[in-house]
Amino acid sequence: MDGGATLTTMTASLIRAVDPAFLGIVLISLKVTLTAVGCAGLVGFPLGAALALGRFPGRSLLIVVTNAFMGLPPVVAGLAVFLLLSRSGPFGGLGLLFTPGAMMVAQFVLVLPIIVALTRQTIEDLWLEYRDQLTSMGADRLRAIPTLLWDARFSLVTTLLAGLGRASAEVGAILIVGGNIAGFTRTMTTAIALETSKGDLPLALGLGAVLMSLTFAINGLAYAVSRLGARYAG
């Protein structure tokens, strides 16, 4: 198959795919990933800042562990969440396995270390820069956390995007805990995996192109917002 023919088949497959079911897949993907990344941000920013400024025994170890968990294989995270949420597992009573909730939990686990680790680095650098100023104003390390987080907000957008990239690209974890159920837990990436296994490679490739376009759009939006914000904040 030459390039032109591939492109034509791909487009045809895409047009076929642009129906309510397809839009549903996009919406589920966005809902799961944005919720997971949002929650990871809410938890991860303060945690990362606390890790940057706090002084407690075991801090170095915790930093190493956090950094190492940035490389947590999605399939391992998925398996762990699967075993925890299974009816036979400790949290089986929640009935979350094979639901979007389970996928959010898995992606949260994957994204949190990235946000904590990158936030820690950002805030630590900022603290070194402003330490004298902040201490002279009478702020101790813990009280400086909100100030520094606010001051670093535009850098932290990039942190959030790194987390978003991790979450929207992964398939290993959500395939295990979500089950790739049509119309319920089928996302862009699990749909791509399914179409590949059905041998519909043009459709799989087309879905991949849509996923990439969405990622571009979100990143472009984030970039524009932070640039505008930075200019406004002066």
Add this chain to the structure above:
Amino acid sequence: MLRRSVLTAALALALLPAVAVAEERTITVASTTSTLDSGLFGHILPIFEAKTGIKVRVVAQGTGQALDTGRRGDADVVFVHARAQELKFVEEGFATKRLPVMYNDFVIVGPAADPAGIAGSKDVAAALKTIAEKKVPFVSRGDKSGTHLAEVALWKVAGLDLAAIRGEWYREVGQGMGAALNTAGAMGAYTLSDRATWIAFKNKGDLKIAVEGDKRLFNQYGVMLVNPAKFPTVKVADGQAFIDWLVSAEGQGVISTYQIEGKQLFFPNAGDPNA
């Protein structure tokens, strides 16, 4: 304060789907990749859902994995194709009854050039022997799926000890049927496939059916309700409603009307006591 309320809202949003689920009538069915990849569920489920209002959520796995999903209580119904494993599942008490639903058959597919020289054969045992003797690449599912178990059993039928003869030519991919077909196509290898997935498969490329029509290639599907005595969370009424419909005259009729390119993919046989 603000942060806390945002967090609460986010958590509520995260848990929303779980809450919404409780209000809808749904069952979770652990089934095989062949029933999903072939499009059967896409054909029969809308009809069942329109009739009963019960939404069926299918988690497609290999038969071994699907049975394990049932064993952990993570599905209400298990719909798979490995009779011996299903009977074991019942024996272990994870289900009280297994019902036959439908059958089709397995085929050996391979490169059109037919390097093993087995094309057109109706003797699967002889064909496997030839593949092993000539050490022609063969892709095995290697994932304890129904098809993998059938393949392992067929090597035995051929009088071959897989552990002794396997070599570089025998390639376990540990993946679903579609992935195995993709791999076989790319490697110029033979593989065993259920006929439904094969017919529905869109990336056939150079692959063709080499061996079919041997009655030892029979492929029976069975369905079971996970035992509520083991897992009180099993949705007994709705799960049983699905099973009853599958084996009813209506369900069997719907299964028999599923065709791709004019070919019937599954043959209902719920009435056969020996199936």
